[in-house]
Amino acid sequence: MPKRFVSIWFRYLLTDWKVFREHSLSGLPLAFTQPDHGRMLICASNSMAEQFGLRHGMTAADAKVIAPGLRLFEEKSGHNLILLQHFAEWFLRYTPLVMLDPPDGLLLDVTGCTHLKGDETAYLLDMVSRLNDMGYTVRAGMADTIGCAWAVAHCATTGFIVPPGGQRIAIAALPPVALRLSSDILLKLNQLGFYSVSDFIHMPKSVLRRRFGNSIVLRLYQALGQEPEFLLPLIEPVPYSERYPILEPIRTREAIEIAVHELIDTLCKRLYAEGLGMRAATLTYLRVDGKSGQLHIGTNHPSQRTDHVFKLFQQNFEQIAPALGIELFILDATKTEPAIDKQSLLWSGKSGTQSEMVAELLDNIAARIGASNIHRYLPAEHYLPEKIAQNTIDLNAQAADWRSDKPRPLQLLDPPEAIEAMALTPDYPPKQFIHRKERHIIANADGPERIECEWWEQPDGYRDYFNVEDEEGRRYWIYANADKYWFLHGYFP
Amino acid sequence: MQATKQEIIDKLRQDISAWEGFRPQVPGEGESFGLGPMEQSFQGRVFPTGVLHEFISTGPEETAAIGGFLAGLMQVLLKDGGICIWASFSRRIYPPALKRFGINPDRIVFIDVQREKDVLWVTEEALKCKGIAAVICETRQLNFQESQRLQLTIEQSQVTGFILRKGAKLVPNTVCLTRWTVRPLKTQLRPGLPGVGHPRWQIELIRVKNGRPGSWTVEWKNKGFKFIETRKELLQRYA
Numbered sequence: 178m179p180k181r182f183v184s185i186w187f188r189y190l191l192t193d194w195k196v197f198r199e200h201s202l203s204g205l206p207l208a209f210t211q212p213d214h215g216r217m218l219i220c221a222s223n224s225m226a227e228q229f230g231l232r233h234g235m236t237a238a239d240a241k242v243i244a245p246g247l248r249l250f251e252e253k254s255g256h257n258l259i260l261l262q263h264f265a266e267w268f269l270r271y272t273p274l275v276m277l278d279p280p281d282g283l284l285l286d287v288t289g290c291t292h293l294k295g296d297e298t299a300y301l302l303d304m305v306s307r308l309n310d311m312g313y314t315v316r317a318g319m320a321d322t323i324g325c326a327w328a329v330a331h332c333a334t335t336g337f338i339v340p341p342g343g344q345r346i347a348i349a350a351l352p353p354v355a356l357r358l359s360s361d362i363l364l365k366l367n368q369l370g371f372y373s374v375s376d377f378i379h380m381p382k383s384v385l386r387r388r389f390g391n392s393i394v395l396r397l398y399q400a401l402g403q404e405p406e407f408l409l410p411l412i413e414p415v416p417y418s419e420r421y422p423i424l425e426p427i428r429t430r431e432a433i434e435i436a437v438h439e440l441i442d443t444l445c446k447r448l449y450a451e452g453l454g455m456r457a458a459t460l461t462y463l464r465v466d467g468k469s470g471q472l473h474i475g476t477n478h479p480s481q482r483t484d485h486v487f488k489l490f491q492q493n494f495e496q497i498a499p500a501l502g503i504e505l506f507i508l509d510a511t512k513t514e515p516a517i518d519k520q521s522l523l524w525s526g527k528s529g530t531q532s533e534m535v536a537e538l539l540d541n542i543a544a545r546i547g548a549s550n551i552h553r554y555l556p557a558e559h560y561l562p563e564k565i566a567q568n569t570i571d572l573n574a575q576a577a578d579w580r581s582d583k584p585r586p587l588q589l590l591d592p593p594e595a596i597e598a599m600a601l602t603p604d605y606p607p608k609q610f611i612h613r614k615e616r617h618i619i620a621n622a623d624g625p626e627r628i629e630c631e632w633w634e635q636p637d638g639y640r641d642y643f644n645v646e647d648e649e650g651r652r653y654w655i656y657a658n659a660d661k662y663w664f665l666h667g668y669f670p
Numbered sequence: 671m672q673a674t675k676q677e678i679i680d681k682l683r684q685d686i687s688a689w690e691g692f693r694p695q696v697p698g699e700g701e702s703f704g705l706g707p708m709e710q711s712f713q714g715r716v717f718p719t720g721v722l723h724e725f726i727s728t729g730p731e732e733t734a735a736i737g738g739f740l741a742g743l744m745q746v747l748l749k750d751g752g753i754c755i756w757a758s759f760s761r762r763i764y765p766p767a768l769k770r771f772g773i774n775p776d777r778i779v780f781i782d783v784q785r786e787k788d789v790l791w792v793t794e795e796a797l798k799c800k801g802i803a804a805v806i807c808e809t810r811q812l813n814f815q816e817s818q819r820l821q822l823t824i825e826q827s828q829v830t831g832f833i834l835r836k837g838a839k840l841v842p843n844t845v846c847l848t849r850w851t852v853r854p855l856k857t858q859l860r861p862g863l864p865g866v867g868h869p870r871w872q873i874e875l876i877r878v879k880n881g882r883p884g885s886w887t888v889e890w891k892n893k894g895f896k897f898i899e900t901r902k903e904l905l906q907r908y909a
Contacts, residue, residue, distance in 0.1 A: 534801030535753050535779075541795055542781060546788055552780040554765040566765050566775065579776075581769040587737040588730055589764035620856065623865045646866045650856035651731040667764060668730050670738025670771075670854070670869045670890070 183285040184326040188314040190281045192223035209252040274410040324400030328355035349375035356396045417510035419444040426502025454479025454516035461507040478536040479514040492544045586654040586667025598663035606643045617647040691825035713880040720828035724846035735852040741771030755796040758808035772893045797823045804830045817844035849877040
């Protein structure tokens with residue numbers, strides 16, 4: 178399938194944005210300035226200002242003289258990129274492949290997308306008219322190559338949709354500036370009398386390269402489609418992604434639920450057909466006012482069950498702010514894994530459905546209170562009691578053997594609490610200790626058991642643990658550290 | 671006539687307990703919990719599963735003792751595989767210690783909620799899930815309505831639930847089948863031996879529906895419960 182690209186050029190990006198924000202400025206000459214060597218230079222202006230002869234790079238003082246009533250604003254550096262980024266996200270409703278084309282353009286890969294609005298003309302017209310409605314002056318071009326689309330968008334006066342294979346005819350009529358060349362090459366071409374691409378398009382490659390360097394050849398042949406040029410999409414497209422465009426924007430909870438359910442159903446069926454299940458998914462909604470939002474979910478096992486995935490999203494539906502209405506939902510399965518074949522589990526006699534039920538339960542809980550609050554412990558190779566268990570959430574992780582040769586308390590205080598204790602003989606258990614103003618007379622004791630830190634954690638840190646029982650039969654785990662301070666660390670059952 | 675009256679009353683009792691959602695326990699149906707004399711207290715002489723049990727704790731020492739007793743019970747519930755959910759608000763349980771009570775700590779999923787009221791939500795969700803062997807809920811408050819909700823959930827799923835109430839000031843009435851306290855007791859080794867012996871508890875069954883409350887001295891030894899007859903009981907037996 179031949180590729181089709183669209184280049185969008187925002188003619189007056191910054192000034193149009195300013196008017197969009199402050200309607201009172203419409204119809205006035207506007208310009209943006211930026212500081213340069215102690216002067217203020219014009220860096221963006223609108224059509225009204227350009228009628229007075231304003232050019233980029235002019236000083237602000239000169240501009241004010243030639244254009245009476247000119248309104249000047251200071252430009253924040255990088256602002257145009259932020260605006261372009263927003264527009265790129267907005268354009269995701271037309272195509273998933275969008276690339277920024279700084280300073281004031283966007284490139285879209287629209288291969289196979291144009292039928293969404295009928296045909297190519299209607300597709301391009303829809304984009305341009307919607308941007309015009311917002312108050313942005315844009316020029317758009319469509320062609321088989323990025324270079325050609327850029328050229329017609331920036332320089333052509335007619336024929337913005339180049340028919341497939343018509344790049345040569347289209348760019349021949351355009352000036353050399355349409356080829357995205359650097360200014361010194363453009364100057365040289367101008368001096369030599371090449372005022373149009375048709376003047377040098379037929380010249381052999383070697384001649385052009387010798388005269389003007391490699392870039393002119395590259396750009397020319399990229400525009401003609403004989404050299405490859407790639408579009409680096411702003412958002413990496415996800416292989417398992419589904420869209421649900423809505424004709425009439427929706428804003429009620431019922432409508433959103435129906436739409437999301439349909440969307441999940443479509444994706445789940447697709448995953449089911451390929452034997453996959455989703456582990457993580459993102460639901461993006463685009464609103465009519467150009468804003469968007471996202472919901473994320475994660476699952477503990479590959480899931481392809483619509484109801485389960487829907488339930489996970491449903492718990493976060495409060496976060497969706499539809500405002501004036503939502504016009505598009507996008508569901509991306511950001512992480513997929515081969516799903517367990519239930520039928521084979523049935524034969525092997527494992528309780529596959531049981532663990533699936535548990536995993537779905539944990540998904541539900543994680544969606545409400547957060548996955549970080551769910552713990553499952555596996556033995557870890559450490560000596561310090563606080564570190565003896567490692568945390569995991571993977572239900573299928575197999576544990577090595579737990580040690581049970583040494584008694585450990587069932588209730589562990591974290592951090593240990595300081596106690597007052599008295600040991601009559603060093604390295605012997607204390608006779609009594611006071612914890613929270615309560616005196617415990619020790620009747621029986623086991624120990625000491627010395628537990629040392631790993632040397633790379635803390636040099637010569639050790640603790641002497643005693644397992645003690647007071648006269649009322651309550652059992653405690655106390656220790657003295659290297660400095661002979663006593664701590665209560667846990668309660669034995 | 672007298673016998674028929676008794677029969678009618680028995681039948682009525684059974685019906686009422688069925689209406690209340692309790693499935694009658696059939697002797698020898700479930701696993702044996704090795705609870706010996708304690709099992710005489712329950713209807714059908716089997717430790718009831720698929721119901722709510724309530725444990726009252728007044729301090730960390732008692733919580734630890736209850737943990738030990740619970741772990742001993744869980745050992746049986748988790749025998750055929752399965753997962754246990756431990757929901758709590760301020761958890762201090764130290765997983766590796768459970769191994770001594772016959773459970774692999776990796777079979778328990780701990781859910782530590784940030785807000786206290788979420789504990790009961792998590793418990794209810796977990797009790798709904800039939801694939802779970804048991805649910806332990808550490809909470810401070812549980813009122814009558816909340817316990818009813820949990821009981822209704824259990825009637826559908828037949829999962830065993832344990833409510834561990836730590837430091838509760840008021841202990842209101844609940845629909846739980848049983849109410850227990852477990853106090854640590856002084857251990858006893860053979861005379862003359864120094865050190866701390868096997869964990870020993872005074873387990874008291876304060877309330878039980880259709881059963882007899884009682885109190886037992888139990889020791890945890892060789893991965894099983896061992897019932898110790900007190901001096902008084904011995905005297906009674908040999909008198």
